[in-house]
Amino acid sequence: MNFSLRWSILLGLIAMVSCNKEITQRNMQFAALNPDKIDTSAGNWKPVLLTSATEFACDLPIAVSSADYKLQLLEIKSRQANMTEADEAALKYWSAGTVLRWNEILRELVAKYNLPPYQNPDGTYPIPSSTNPLAYPYFPFANPPYAARAYAYVSAAQYDALVAAYHYKGFYRRSRPSAVDNTIKELVPVVKDYAYPSEEAVVAGAAFAMMSMLFPGEQDYLQEKLSECIDTRILAGANVRSEVEAGVKLGKSVAAKFVSRARTDRAGKAIGTPADWTKLESDAIARGETPWISQESPKRPPMLPLFGRTIGFLMDTTEVITNRPPAPPSTGSAEFAKELDEVLWYSQNPTRERMRIVHFWGDGAGTYTPPGHWNAIACEDFVNMRFSEVRWARNLALLNMAMFDAAICCWDAKYAYFNPRPSQVNNKIKTLTGLPNFPAYTSGHSTFSGAAATILGHVNPGRAADYMSMADEASKSRLYGAIHYRSDIEIGMSMGKTVGSKAVDRAKTDGAD
Amino acid sequence: MRKLAGFLTFSICVSLSAQTESDALFMAKRNLCGGFMYGNTSWNHYWEGTFYRNNANIGSFKSNSVMAMANYGIGNGLNVIASAAWVDNRVTAGTLIGQKGVQDLNLFLKKELWAKDIKGFNSSLVAVGGVSAPLTNYVADYLPISIGMRSKTASIRLLGDVQKEHWYGTASAMYTRRSNVTIDRNAYYTTEMVYSNQVAMPDVFSYNVRLGWRDGPDKYFEILADRINTLGGFDMRKNDMPFLSNNMDAFRLGINVKYPAPALKGLSVMATGMQTLSGRNMGKATTFMAGLVYQTEIKKGEKK
Numbered sequence: 001m002n003f004s005l006r007w008s009i010l011l012g013l014i015a016m017v018s019c020n021k022e023i024t025q026r027n028m029q030f031a032a033l034n035p036d037k038i039d040t041s042a043g044n045w046k047p048v049l050l051t052s053a054t055e056f057a058c059d060l061p062i063a064v065s066s067a068d069y070k071l072q073l074l075e076i077k078s079r080q081a082n083m084t085e086a087d088e089a090a091l092k093y094w095s096a097g098t099v100l101r102w103n104e105i106l107r108e109l110v111a112k113y114n115l116p117p118y119q120n121p122d123g124t125y126p127i128p129s130s131t132n133p134l135a136y137p138y139f140p141f142a143n144p145p146y147a148a149r150a151y152a153y154v155s156a157a158q159y160d161a162l163v164a165a166y167h168y169k170g171f172y173r174r175s176r177p178s179a180v181d182n183t184i185k186e187l188v189p190v191v192k193d194y195a196y197p198s199e200e201a202v203v204a205g206a207a208f209a210m211m212s213m214l215f216p217g218e219q220d221y222l223q224e225k226l227s228e229c230i231d232t233r234i235l236a237g238a239n240v241r242s243e244v245e246a247g248v249k250l251g252k253s254v255a256a257k258f259v260s261r262a263r264t265d266r267a268g269k270a271i272g273t274p275a276d277w278t279k280l281e282s283d284a285i286a287r288g289e290t291p292w293i294s295q296e297s298p299k300r301p302p303m304l305p306l307f308g309r310t311i312g313f314l315m316d317t318t319e320v321i322t323n324r325p326p327a328p329p330s331t332g333s334a335e336f337a338k339e340l341d342e343v344l345w346y347s348q349n350p351t352r353e354r355m356r357i358v359h360f361w362g363d364g365a366g367t368y369t370p371p372g373h374w375n376a377i378a379c380e381d382f383v384n385m386r387f388s389e390v391r392w393a394r395n396l397a398l399l400n401m402a403m404f405d406a407a408i409c410c411w412d413a414k415y416a417y418f419n420p421r422p423s424q425v426n427n428k429i430k431t432l433t434g435l436p437n438f439p440a441y442t443s444g445h446s447t448f449s450g451a452a453a454t455i456l457g458h459v460n461p462g463r464a465a466d467y468m469s470m471a472d473e474a475s476k477s478r479l480y481g482a483i484h485y486r487s488d489i490e491i492g493m494s495m496g497k498t499v500g501s502k503a504v505d506r507a508k509t510d511g512a513d
Numbered sequence: 514m515r516k517l518a519g520f521l522t523f524s525i526c527v528s529l530s531a532q533t534e535s536d537a538l539f540m541a542k543r544n545l546c547g548g549f550m551y552g553n554t555s556w557n558h559y560w561e562g563t564f565y566r567n568n569a570n571i572g573s574f575k576s577n578s579v580m581a582m583a584n585y586g587i588g589n590g591l592n593v594i595a596s597a598a599w600v601d602n603r604v605t606a607g608t609l610i611g612q613k614g615v616q617d618l619n620l621f622l623k624k625e626l627w628a629k630d631i632k633g634f635n636s637s638l639v640a641v642g643g644v645s646a647p648l649t650n651y652v653a654d655y656l657p658i659s660i661g662m663r664s665k666t667a668s669i670r671l672l673g674d675v676q677k678e679h680w681y682g683t684a685s686a687m688y689t690r691r692s693n694v695t696i697d698r699n700a701y702y703t704t705e706m707v708y709s710n711q712v713a714m715p716d717v718f719s720y721n722v723r724l725g726w727r728d729g730p731d732k733y734f735e736i737l738a739d740r741i742n743t744l745g746g747f748d749m750r751k752n753d754m755p756f757l758s759n760n761m762d763a764f765r766l767g768i769n770v771k772y773p774a775p776a777l778k779g780l781s782v783m784a785t786g787m788q789t790l791s792g793r794n795m796g797k798a799t800t801f802m803a804g805l806v807y808q809t810e811i812k813k814g815e816k817k
Binding site for chain 2: 022024025027104115117118136295296347350356360362365366368373423429430431434482
C-alpha cells in the first residue's frame with residue numbers, strides 16, 4: 001500500500017466518524033420566557049370549573065422575618081453556589097416556560113401511548129386497563145379522542161389553578177426573594193410581581209395530578225419532572241421552598257376537581273360493548289346504508305363509538321346533537337359514487353407534493369395526534385408572543401377545549417351515520433397513509449383543524465389567515481391520502497369552525513381579552 | 514407496516530455485489546463490465562424488535578428491482594464501480610399504497626493493497642471506499658414500503674482473500690457512515706419526541722464470509738454468510754410502524770453463481786439467492802437475483 005493511499009483511507013475514516021449528526025430541535029432553541037405583560041388581574045379571570053378563585057385555600061405564607069424563611073434564602077444561595085451541569089441544563093430547559101414544557105411532556109406521553117393494542121391469539125383485541133396500566137396492552141391507548149380530552153383537561157386545570165394562584169399572589173403580596181434579600185441572584189428573567197404561591201409550581205402541581213390520572217403508568221416519570229421543575233425555581237433564585245410547596249399544593253387541589261370531573265365525563269365508557277358495536281351496524285343497514293366495516297385484520301372494534309356522549313367543556317350533549325351535521329351522501333346515491341371516484345383519482349394520481357402534505361399532517365398511530373400537532377404549532381407561535389404563564393395557560397385551554405369538543409362533535413357524527421371508508425367500498429382505493437379504524441364522516445383532522453385555526457386566529461390575529469390555510473391543508477391531506485371523501489373534509493371543517501367559535505365566545509368574556 | 518426498505522438498501526450494497534465491491538476480483542486495466550440484474554425480495558414475517566410476527570394488514574411484502582451496474586478497470590488492481598436501481602415495493606394485504614422509482618446511486622473505488630503467493634496460497638488484501646446518495650426525491654419515511662432511506666452514505670471495506678488452486682475464501686468487514694435524513698414531518702417520536710425534520714441515522718457495521726470455487730473472474734460458485742448491524746437505533750414498539758432510525762440487524766446465508774454464457778464472448782450470467790435467518794426490526798426476507806453482465810476492453814484511442 002502506498003503512503004498517500006494509506007493516509008487518504010485514514011483521513012476518510014476520521015472524516016466519516018467525526019462529522020456531527022446532532023439534530024437541532026426547534027423546542028430546544030426557545031429563549032427564556034420574559035412576558036411583556038404581567039396580567040396581574042388574572043385572579044379575576046373566569047375559571048373553567050372553579051366556582052371562584054378562592055374555592056381552594058392557600059395558607060398564609062411564613063413571615064420573611066422568620067428563621068425558617070431565612071433558611072430558605074440560604075438554600076437558594078447554597079444551590080446557586082453548587083450548580084452542576086445538570087442543574088444548568090434544567091434551568092435553561094424550564095426557563096422557556098412552565099405551561100409550555102408541561103404541554104410538551106403531555107405530547108410526548110400521547111405519542112408514547114398512541115398505539116392500537118396487538119391482537120389476542122383468537123383474533124380479538126385486549127382492552128387496556130387503567131388499574132393495571134403497565135401490563136400489555138398499556139393504558140391508555142392515547143388515540144385522537146383520548147388525546148384531545150387529555151390536552152383539554154391538563155390545559156384547563158392549569159388555567160384554573162393559575163387563576164387561583166394569581167388571586168392569592170395579589171392577596172398575600174409576598175415579595176420576591178431578591179427583593180427581600182438583595183444578595184439573591186436571579187438566574188432567569190423573573191416576573192416583577194409577587195412570589196407566593198409560585199405560579200410555576202402551581203402549573204407543575206396541576207399538570208402532575210391531572211397527568212397522573214390520564215397516564216397512570218407514568219407516575220414515577222411525572223414525579224421526576226415535577227421535582228426538576230420546582231427545583232429550578234429555587235436554583236433560579238425566583239422562589240423559596242415554601243413558595244413552591246404552596247404552589248404544588250394549590251395546583252394539585254385544583255386538578256383534583258378536574259380529575260373528579262374526568263372520572264364522570266362518560267369518556268370511560270366510550271369504548272362501548274359488543275352489543276353497541278353490532279347495533280351501530282344493524283342501524284345503518286336498517287337506514288338502507290352500507291355500514292362501516294373495520295378494514296383491519298383481524299377486524300378491530302370501532303374506536304370509541306360512544307365518545308360523542310362525553311361531556312365537553314364548551315357544549316353540552318344536547319347542543320352536540322343539535323349541531324350534528326346532516327347525513328353524508330347515501331352510499332347508494334350518484335353523489336356518493338362521484339365522491340368515491342374523486343378519492344380513487346387521488347389514490348391513483350399521487351404527486352410528490354401531495355404525498356408531502358399527507359405525511360406532514362398524517363399524525364397517525366405512534367404520534368402526538370392532530371390535536372398534539374396543533375399544540376405544537378400554537379406553542380411555537382406563543383413563544384414569540386411573550387405571554388405570561390397565566391395567558392399561556394388560558395390560550396392553550398381555549399385551544400384544547402375547542403379541540404376536545406370538536407372531537408366529541410366529530411365522533412357523534414361518525415357514529416350517528418356509521419358510513420364506510422372509501423377503501424371499503426372500492427378495494428382499488430389504496431391509501432397513502434394508515435387507514436383509521438372508525439367511520440369516515442366527518443373527518444377528524446378537518447374538525448380538529450377548523451376548531452384550532454378559529455380559536456388560534458382569535459388569540460393571534462396576525463396569523464389568522466395562516467392558521468386557516470394550514471387547517472385547509474391538513475383537511476385536504478385526508479382526501480389526498482385517499483382515506484376521506486370530500487364531504488367528510490368540508491363538513492368536518494365547517495363543524496370545526498363552529499366549535500372553534502364557541503371557544504372564541506368564551507375568550508371574549510373570560511376577562512382576559 | 515414493516516420494514517424492509519432498509520433491508521433493500523443493504524442488500525443492494527451487499528448481495529448484488531458478486532464481482533463488485535465485496536469480492537477480491539478485479540477488472541483488468543481499461544476493461545469495462547456492465548450489466549443488469551433483476552431482483553425479487555419478499556417476506557411475510559418480520560421482527561418487531563425481537564418479537565417475530567406476521568401482520569395480516571401487510572400480508573406479504575414484495576419488492577422487485579432492476580439494477581444497472583458498471584465496473585471499470587482504471588488500472589490493474591484499481592477499479593471503479595457504479596450501480597443504481599429502480600425499485601417497486603408493495604404489500605399484498607391492507608390498504609397501503611405501493612411505492613416505486615429510482616433509488617440511490619452507489620459508487621465504489623476498489624484498490625488492491627497487497628497480493629502475494631504464499632506456498633501456493635494466492636493471498637490478497639483489498640480496500641473498498643464507497644459513497645451513495647439518493648437519485649430522486651422519493652419518500653423515505655414510509656417504511657417498509659418506501660424504496661430507500663435517503664441517507665447519503667460513505668463506507669469503507671477491508672477484505673482479505675485466499676485462493677488455493679480453484680478453491681477460495683473471502684472475508685470482509687465494512688463500516689458505513691450514514692448522514693441524517695430529511696423527512697416530510699417536522700416532529701416524530703422515537704423513544705422521545707424529536708422536534709425536527711431531521712432523523713439521525715445510526716451507522717452500520719457489516720461483515721461477510723464467502724467460500725467457493727472459481728476459474729477466472731467469470732466462473733465461480735460460492736456460499737456466503739453476512740451479518741448487518743446498525744450501531745444504535747431503537748426497537749419498534751409493539752404494533753408500531755417501523756422507522757428509519759430503528760436498530761436493524763440481520764444475519765443471512767446465500768449463494769452466488771457466475772458463469773460465462775456460451776452465446777457471446779464476454780457475456781456472463783449471474784445469479785444470487787439469499788435467506789435471512791435472524792434479524793431485528795427487519796423482514797425475514799428471501800431474495801433472488803439474476804442478471805447478465807458483459808465485459809469488454811476499451812481500446813485506447815479507439816474513439817476520437
